[in-house]
Amino acid sequence: xxxxxxxxxxxxxxxxxxxxxxxxxxxxxxxxxxxxxxxxxxxxxxxxxxxxxxxxxxxxxxxxxxxxxxxxxxxxxxxxxxxxxxxxxxxxxxxxxxxxxxxxxxxxxxxxxxxxxxxxxxxxxxxxxxxxxxxxxxxxxxxxxxxxxxxxxxxxxxxxxxxxxxxxxxxxxxxxxxxxxxxxxxxxxxxxxxxxxxxxxxxxxxxxxxxxxxxxxxxxxxxxxxxxxxxxxxxxxxxxxxxxxxxxxxxxxxxxxxxxxxxxxxxxxxxxxxxxxxxxxxxxxxxxxxxxxxxxxxxxxxxxxxxxxxxxx
Amino acid sequence: xxxxxxxxxxxxxxxxxxxxxxxxxxxxxxxxxxxxxxxxxxxxxxxxxxxxxxxxxxxxxxxxxxxxxxxxxxxxxxxxxxxxxxxxxxxxxxxxxxxxxxxxxxxxxxxxxxxxxxxxxxxxxxxxxxxxxxxxxxxxxxxxxxxxxxxxxxxxxxxxxxxxxxxxxxxxxxxxxxxxxxxxxxxxxxxxxxxxxxxxxxxxxxxxxxxxxxxxxxxxxxxxxxxxxxxxxxxxxxxxxxxxxxxxxxxxxxxxxxxxxxxxxxxxxxxxxxxxxxxxxxxxxxxxxxxxxxxxxxxxxxxxx
Numbered sequence: 001x002x003x004x005x006x007x008x009x010x011x012x013x014x015x016x017x018x019x020x021x022x023x024x025x026x027x028x029x030x031x032x033x034x035x036x037x038x039x040x041x042x043x044x045x046x047x048x049x050x051x052x053x054x055x056x057x058x059x060x061x062x063x064x065x066x067x068x069x070x071x072x073x074x075x076x077x078x079x080x081x082x083x084x085x086x087x088x089x090x091x092x093x094x095x096x097x098x099x100x101x102x103x104x105x106x107x108x109x110x111x112x113x114x115x116x117x118x119x120x121x122x123x124x125x126x127x128x129x130x131x132x133x134x135x136x137x138x139x140x141x142x143x144x145x146x147x148x149x150x151x152x153x154x155x156x157x158x159x160x161x162x163x164x165x166x167x168x169x170x171x172x173x174x175x176x177x178x179x180x181x182x183x184x185x186x187x188x189x190x191x192x193x194x195x196x197x198x199x200x201x202x203x204x205x206x207x208x209x210x211x212x213x214x215x216x217x218x219x220x221x222x223x224x225x226x227x228x229x230x231x232x233x234x235x236x237x238x239x240x241x242x243x244x245x246x247x248x249x250x251x252x253x254x255x256x257x258x259x260x261x262x263x264x265x266x267x268x269x270x271x272x273x274x275x276x277x278x279x280x281x282x283x284x285x286x287x288x289x290x291x292x293x294x295x296x297x298x299x300x301x302x303x304x305x306x307x308x309x310x311x312x313x
Numbered sequence: 314x315x316x317x318x319x320x321x322x323x324x325x326x327x328x329x330x331x332x333x334x335x336x337x338x339x340x341x342x343x344x345x346x347x348x349x350x351x352x353x354x355x356x357x358x359x360x361x362x363x364x365x366x367x368x369x370x371x372x373x374x375x376x377x378x379x380x381x382x383x384x385x386x387x388x389x390x391x392x393x394x395x396x397x398x399x400x401x402x403x404x405x406x407x408x409x410x411x412x413x414x415x416x417x418x419x420x421x422x423x424x425x426x427x428x429x430x431x432x433x434x435x436x437x438x439x440x441x442x443x444x445x446x447x448x449x450x451x452x453x454x455x456x457x458x459x460x461x462x463x464x465x466x467x468x469x470x471x472x473x474x475x476x477x478x479x480x481x482x483x484x485x486x487x488x489x490x491x492x493x494x495x496x497x498x499x500x501x502x503x504x505x506x507x508x509x510x511x512x513x514x515x516x517x518x519x520x521x522x523x524x525x526x527x528x529x530x531x532x533x534x535x536x537x538x539x540x541x542x543x544x545x546x547x548x549x550x551x552x553x554x555x556x557x558x559x560x561x562x563x564x565x566x567x568x569x570x571x572x573x574x575x576x577x578x579x580x581x582x583x584x585x586x587x588x589x590x591x592x593x594x595x596x597x598x599x600x601x602x603x604x605x606x607x608x609x610x611x612x613x614x615x616x617x618x
Contacts, residue, residue: 129447129450130450130466132466132468133372133465133466133474134372134474136470196453197454198453198455199453200460233370234370234374235370236374253453282450
């Protein structure tokens with residue numbers, strides 16, 4: 001009853017979830033549709049779309065999508081579709097993702113959207129030897145990969161200044177576990193996990209439901225800004241592999257790039273060689289701001305968060 | 314011949330797993346070593362073992378189990394090899410503090426001995442955190458060991474976080490210049506960096522000057538080779554006195570260590586003040602250490618006594 005009452009309150013305007021047909025978008029739609037009127041915007045097919053959610057199957061650049069925004073029905077826009085490795089998808093995919101997002105910002109600017117939430121990634125800070133243990137939101141985005149997401153994140157930061165009246169929020173979560181098919185999860189799902197000999201960086205994970213709860217908190221409050229998001233305490237990479245009862249394959253780091261490239265070509269490994277730095281150096285964040293300002297807390301323990309890696313299958 | 318990549322990967326992996334196993338000291342050996350230590354040291358190590366099992370996890374990756382293994386070895390060296398004499402521990406209060414010490418001896422054994430002194434002699438036992446150069450995280454095995462032993466990368470953010478968490482921070486304001494100096498410059502304190510003072514001002518943390526005598530003579534360095542060392546990604550390669558002795562030449566000389574913890578110094582001011590202002594405070598710490606070093610050197614009757 002409470003959920004329905006809440007839904008009625010928020011019923012005047014809708015929440016657009018762009019990239020809803022993806023793994024995390026799916027999870028987000030399934031949670032938010034209980035309390036909000038949700039419209040899923042994704043050019044991909046959305047097979048298990050809930051019955052009360054309308055799926056607008058078109059690119060953001062299409063006239064039909066613009067018309068949807070022009071009606072002024074959206075109170076909030078959540079963009080989750082940008083969290084992909086551009087190098088895996090090629091330059092065309094890169095330009096299209098950025099172009100789509102640029103169009104989305106145009107719509108938000110023109111058609112009275114109150115809130116814009118971008119699900120970015122903490123991996124944008126880059127895994128580097130010089131990294132402090134806990135990176136804050138002010139740190140530069142130095143990752144050599146994820147170029148499309150970096151561009152999208154930067155465009156959103158410019159949008160803060162362009163439209164200070166729109167409550168713009170950027171979430172930079174660490175590696176997401178659960179049904180999401182993030183790069184670390186794909187890497188850890190191999191039966192034998194290649195690791196670098198002599199390196200065992202600390203890794204932070206966040207359960208997808210914890211990320212959903214952070215998005216819900218941002219929807220409920222008048223929040224604005226960039227928020228790093230981490231889950232339970234950090235853990236060394238090889239301990240995660242041990243907890244998942246997987247075998248490691250130790251590779252000396254000078255050979256790692258050619259070996260991973262070779263395995264990639266053979267289809268034995270679903271991880272791009274540019275990702276090597278993430279299994280060599282730390283890329284950890286300080287999520288104090290989200291915990292203090294939004295009241296975010298992780299509900300899932302470390303054990304549950306690690307176990308969620310295998311949920312995908 | 315089967316050349317399937319999986320087979321080769323497994324072979325390479327097994328080979329490196331063996332290397333890793335050999336590189337870590339077997340538990341039985343550690344237990345034997347522990348039994349040779351005084352009873353009070355064994356008790357402290359056992360308490361650390363309990364903490365490893367029941368205690369909270371360190372966000373920087375410090376592992377109490379690894380610390381216990383390392384301290385079992387370093388306690389042996391502290392008690393029997395370097396026969397350390399420690400004084401002034403009553404000056405070290407609980408809570409966050411910056412320890413500023415003189416640095417010498419090519420390898421950071423002085424850092425290890427200060428840590429061991431705080432663990433074995435302070436009541437209750439204390440652990441302090443050291444900071445490493447940004448070169449270390451790029452080194453396989455060593456980076457992993459350092460991480461497990463609680464050594465963190467020397468960045469202002471990391472230092473601040475450790476102090477905010479109530480930890481003790483060991484710094485060597487002379488830096489690499491101090492540890493690499495030849496025996497001809499023994500106990501000549503090099504120019505102090507200013508980062509530790511700025512950190513102390515920022516966090517309102519007292520600074521304890523720590524004087525170490527003995528480290529200068531552990532590897533009496535005759536010459537530092539600098540030509541071509543960039544190929545090995547190191548600033549220089551030292552040539553020390555005992556080096557020509559096969560195998561044993563790699564060990565430090567069994568000099569006696571003297572460690573003194575001075576009275577805490579509290580500084581007040583703007584952490585972003587001009588270098589000249591901050592330098593005055595750094596010089597005050599340096600003079601305290603220098604005076605204490607001279608006192609300790611007068612007190613000792615020889616480098617091994």
